[in-house]
Amino acid sequence: MAALDSAVTQLRRGVLEHCVLALLGDEERYGYDLVTELSDAGLVASEGTIYPLLSRLRKEELVATSWQESPSGPPRRYYRLTARGRRALGTFQDSWRDFTHSVDQILEGRQRP
């Protein structure tokens, strides 16, 4: 059971970065909005860990940010995809399709008696 938990944790960790990029594919969003969606989808164990990830994506210029006024409270940092981020997302989507296809085939093959 522990091994399974660990595998799922590793998987989550591996795909999280590109899930963030995918969520930014159509619109710009602010941190809290991103974090709650990823958390509700069960992709993060502790929400705060998204922020260091966002910080890194910003430094790697996969996302860009801008400050915007919020209807309530202080201004918020909004994230949007850069051209570079969009390319990275496209590459990952292709790899992911191949990957899941291969894994599915093996898993289904094993289940057969």
Add this chain to the structure above:
Amino acid sequence: MNTETPHALATDYLAQLDHESRRLPADQAGDLVADIREHLSSALTGGESEARVREVLDRLGSPRALVDEALENAPAPTPPTAPTPPPAPVAAPGVGPYVDRLEGAVQQARRPGVWGGFETAALICLIGAEIGAVLLPFAGIAWVAGLVLLGISQVWTTREKLIGYLFLATGFPLAVVTVVAGMLALPFTVVSSVGVSCSGVATTGSGTLDGLGDQSCGTTVDAGGVHLALYVLIAIAVGYLLVQIYTVWRLLRARHRAPEAA
């Protein structure tokens, strides 16, 4: 019984995060704290129950865990794939390797080391050149190396570099001038001191020590003029050395500072 108000919990959390984030480079720590602050102000608009505040904080994760995660995300600029070597600079074949090596050294120096290694080397080169000015060829090379290292440092500010050039880098040429001037002036010094002690010996008729102590002989005026010039020179030299010590102290202190944010 817990008497804390819900927002005091959030304040405590931020204080802990502030403390933990000292393990991070300054700009990263600032980003993390600002992001979490923004998260909390989005999640807690005021008037939430204590249970709700606890839930929001639990979902965030402990401050320690967040800083650990940030540390893992720290070596960002290099992607996890195999590092590709930087493109070779275009240069004449003969000087290629030297240009490569120089570029490497410059890259190294631009990356601020934990110990401010290149800054330390710059100071050692400049101070060494000044002290060892008699060994002209070696001191000269060390001096030039010191000038280059001082110039390319990304830790020191322009102002600090200017001070370094003005008060520290001038040490070597001044030391050379002093040594050369000393060699040229030596014969005259010997003659004048012989003249003084001779008159001293002539007056007292006893040992040289008495002669030097005796100021009543005929050459006193000339000797006094020489002494005055000497004192002024010594005073200037001491003042200059004090400024140099201050410069070294100031540059040493700034050496461990994080480089200016890009």
